[in-house]
Amino acid sequence: MTYNLNQSRRFWLLGAASLSAIGLVACGKSKPEDDHGHADGGEDDFERGPHNGRLLRTGDFSLEVTIYESGVEPEFRFYPYWQDKPVAPNAVTVxxxxxxxxxxxxxxxxxxxxxxxxxxxxxxxPHSFDVRIDARYRDKAYAWAYASYEGRTTISPEAATTAGVTLEQAGPATLIDRIDLSGRVETKPEGRSEVRAWYPGRIMAMTVELGQSVRKGQVIARVESSESLQIYAIPAPISGVVIEKNANVGGVAYDAPLYVIADPNALHAEFFLFPRDAEKVRVGQKVEVRALDRSHILMAEVEAILPSVNEATQTVMAHVHLPGGDGVFRSGLGIEGSFFTGEQGVPLAVRTEAIQTFRDMPVVYAKVGNVYEVRMIKVGRKTPEWTEVLGGLDPGETYVVKGAFLIRADIEKSGASHDH
Known part of the structure; x- marks a missing residue:
């Protein structure tokens, strides 16, 4: 399949571009631009040749310019003519x-x-450039020059600032692998105690109430033994808060717990890992723990990975230590966690949020002066923050981070897309 140089891409800008939908106004004018097969019904401003390419004429000699990219990497194919008749290509140098x-x-x-x-x-x-063609036929030189732009727009600094456009330079970055999971806050086993009578008997006193704080060793109940008829005191085995009270004075203490005490400082988060994720998670790894509304975020560590697999969900449980005492995280609270499982430095990367789609290809928008232009990139490893770039962008190039979708929208408004 053959495309002329001005058909092979369709996002071509003519004159000043605008961002009226968001209040941006492009400043300055591009060079006269070539129609790359726009589907808007407009007339071509250049002559086409037999292969539907741009036909360049000087006197009796003409050269048809095409880009061929059907099943191959895009390449130039030029067709020479003399008095509109094909010329043997070995008679022409270009x-x-x-x-x-x-x-x-x-x-x-x-x-x-x-x-x-x-x-x-x-x-x-991108196929966006100023073109200079020099040809020689029958000892005579021919030259043509024209502009052929793709995915390009011009925006004033003031307009870009108003729209919230931010920029960075492409360069090395550290890609941190992470696994995002949902979990819940639970009291650690050692932070929970069921308080029972030592010997069966009648309950003579219960000295604390539901929700009351107690300290370790504090007497919280008295029971009269059914065997000795002596009254003995029951102290709190741990410090914490009474979260259950299951008996009353005058009742009979047997094997059911009188109280349940939980230590609000002895908390951990429970996360369920699928097998593919469990292979990457290790004790001691850092975890970013977040409240569901993201009002509170803290860094914690994996403290344990249980060896058993839940038969119903086929998941493995990971425990993450949580500091307590501030009342932010409470037992039973739903949370989110990001497990940081590794990191690797790469020589060239861009912010992941900067990447847009242009003709179904990943792209960023480079900036030179007040001009913004698409860059088709080959991507490698990707994290929520960074994406490795394997080609299509040079180190040190300035690219758009925030507001990239506005640049794309402005370019798309300026022309129709090309169908490959």
Whole structure:
């Protein structure tokens, strides 16, 4: 499948772009732009050749410019003509220079193949550049130059600031692997005690009430033994709060607990791990624990991973220690947790929130001066914060972090999309 240089991509900007939907106004004007197969019914402002490419003419000599990308990486294919009749490609020499935003220049030489001249090299994305073509036929030189832009818009600094656009430079980053899970707060086993009578008998006194704080060793009940008829005191085995009271004075103490005491400082979070996640979680790893409304966040550690698997859910339970005493986390409270299971440095990364989609490809928007332009990127490892970049963006390039979707929206309003 063959596309002309101005058909192979469709997000092409003509003149000043606007962000009227969000109150942004683009400033400055682009160079005259080429139609890349817009589906808006507008007339082409250039002549097309037999292969539907841009036809460049000087006198009797003409050159049809196309980009071919069906089953191959995008490549130039130029078709030469003399008086509108095909010319043998080995009779023509061609060189092409593409000057990209920021000043980078891509140069191409051409070799004859079948009835066209094939560019030696890949036309990298984005297909947005100023084009210079030099050709020679019958000892005469020909030259053409024109602008061919894709995914590009111009926005004033004031408008970008008003829209909340923020920028960063692409560079190295540390990618932290994490697993996000839901859990609940529970009292540790050692922080809960069921208080029972030592010997069966009649309850003579119960000295604390539900919700009352007690200290370890404090007498909380007295029972008359049925065997000796002597009254003995029952002290609190731990310090904490009475969360259950299951008897009254005059009742008979047997094997049921009189009280249940829980220590509000002896808390942990319980998280259920699926087997694929359990393999990555280790005791001592850091965990960010959050209230469901994210009003409170703290860093904790994995204190234990239970060896058994829940038969019903096929999950493994991980316990995460929680500091108590401030009343923020209470037993039974639902929470969220992020388990940090590893980290790795990468030479080039961008903020994950900066990545948008352009023609079903992951992209970021680079900025040079007041001009913003799409960059198709090849991504590697990804975390909620960072995404590794394997190609398509150079270290040190400035790109949009916050507000990237506004840049995309402005570009999309300026033209129709190209269907590959």
């Amino acid at each position: 060189m092409t220079r593409l000057t990209r935003l920021g000043g980078k220049v891509d140069s191409f030489t051409f070799q004859p193949q079948e009835d066209y001249l094939r560019g030696q090299g890949v036309v990298e994305e």
